[in-house]
Amino acid sequence: MQKQVTIIGSGIVGAVTAYYLSQNPDLNVTIYDEGIGQATKNSAGIISPWLSKRRNQRWYQLAKAGAALYPEIVADTQMGYSVYQQAGTIVTRADPDDLQALYDLALKRRQAAPQMGTIEKLTAEEVQERIPLLTAPQPGVFVSGGARVDGDKFAHNLLKYAEKRNLVRHKGKVRLGDQGQLLTVNGQQSYDTLILAVGAWLKPLLLPMKIVADVRPQKGQLIEMQLPETWADDVPVLMPEGERDFIPFTRSKLVVGATHENDQGYDLQVSSLVEDDLFASGLKLDANLTKDQITQVKVGTRAYTRDFAPFFGPIPDNPHILVASGLGSSGLTTGPMIGKLLADYVQTGAHDWDQYQRPIETYLAPAD
Template identity: 55%
Template sequence: MKKNIAIIGGGIVGSTAAYYLSKLDHKHEFNVTMYDDGKGQATKAAAGIISPWLSKRRNKKWYNLARDGATLLSDIAKETDMSKDIYDQCGTIITRDNQDKLNDLYQKALVRTKETKTIGDVFKLNANEVKSKIPLLTKSLPGVLVTGGARIDGGRFSKHLKNIAQSNNLKIVNKKVAINDEGKIQLEQDSIEYDYIIIATGAWMKNTLSNLPLEVDVRAQKGQLIELSTNSIHSNADMPVLMPEGERDFIPFSNGKLIVGATHENDKGFDLQPTSEVIDDLLASANRLVDGLNQENLVKIKVGTRAYTSDFAPFFGNIPQYENILVGGGLGSSGLTTGPLIGKLLAQSIVDKNNIDLDQYRKPIENYIKIN
């Protein structure tokens, strides 16, 4: 008899879980229903950089998750024939404002090459070499290039995986649901029982679980980014993405599109309205790297809501005392890197829980979800 599985949330975690539930062994044993109203989703608004290897974060379990997440993304892109406008392993340049910092960064990169092949080759560049790699730049600092770095469009990535899953065993319902006090899906007036439920609702997870006696460590963080047109000055070269010292992330495309951001704004709740002063700040950051950019270059503003925990680490796995309910949340600004691996691990936990080692990637889930 087939097992019925529900996924709440169609972002980076939910879409990857659906993809793997449609392709892992025993996939024909599952009926999968995704509930997603799509509102405020961080993934949908996100265009980001996949380059975790030189992060300053000291959480070893997080690094394992991000490192292996970057490798998984590369693998998914290849196995699903993903187009470059969704995922492009174009390389990443990280700049530093003095030679000692640059040397430390370079040495760290060399160490990381021994841990994973996905990082690619590593090069130390002077300021002029950075500008030659990214012809858009009129100003630059020296930096380190890692050729395995990538850019990703989160919304398109999720849509791509959901399309594949829909051709197998996934049904999508574009409605908002919650978990009721019986641990079932509450859809309007209907209470629906599933064998397993995966909850991947990001900053909304407290609301999704509010009918259960749980304390959930999640807070919302607003993120804004801007898309600029640089058609008058851009090069047709295929350029790396840039993580510039002291500035916003800088994601150029060969078609003249430039993404700048995103911001990290606490205490904004679930506000999805663009903020003029923040947009001005993002434009100013871009203009410090590329002369002449202004409001006339502004094409689009995207706003999303991330989920953070109090110690900035993600959590995932089965909820204590609710073994058929799994969660993946608190991903923060690294969600595009870590989310796909979390989604895969949740799917594997349903298929074959005994052979999955989640603890190499996470702190105890009880740190983030407690029974009241």
């Protein structure tokens, strides 16, 4: 008899989990999604965690594993170059000593992360050669294994792949009862395992069960620009010092962003002030940009915890309900590995996650 696995949320975690579970013929997989404010659909898409200065080693191990998983998933599902492009990343530093320290860090971390590929220290002129759009380049460190991903297309393709196997998709809001009942517009639905991959919406979803999740929403905005010139497919992503990230996509599309706004709650309104700020940041890198090249402003809601670390797994005293949240601005990097680990747990009942996160009780507490 097939087991019923139900996933709430079709962002990066939900989509990857569904992708892996759909390959098991003994499971019947259903996914529900409202699709509003999803961080995956509105993200910059940089996959390059290795030069982060974050001290949380559990986060780094998770991010490193997630980055390494992308080429495998992309190859297995035959996704095109417009979805995932391993064109490298450049991280810039103006101070020569800071640049050398960054280069030394890259060489050290490559010993345990061969997927980083080639490491090069570049002059400002060499950076401009790699990214011809720049009019004010700085010296930087190039990591050939860095990549950019269109999160929306990536998740969509995984769900289409899963639908050809054993995934059923539904749109619309869901809520939980006080005992974890799954309540939909079509009434209560049964499940053997329920996976809540709803990002910043986990806290209100769990409240009926008298569980408080340590999750807060963070608003993120970015701009997409269509430029008149075209460039080669292998132009790297730029992570500049002191400015927003600068991501050339598919020959003539440029993304600048994203913001980290902690006081806007679940607001999804575009801010003209933020749009101006993002454009000004891009203009410092490419003085030839014009505002009429902006084609859209994307807005999403990330989930953050007090210690800025993600968490995932079964909720205490209820192994049939799994959660994942707190991915923050690195969700597209850590999300794939979280999805794979959740899928493995559903199928085996076993896990060894201590290297990736603190105990889940750190982030889930009984309501007063």
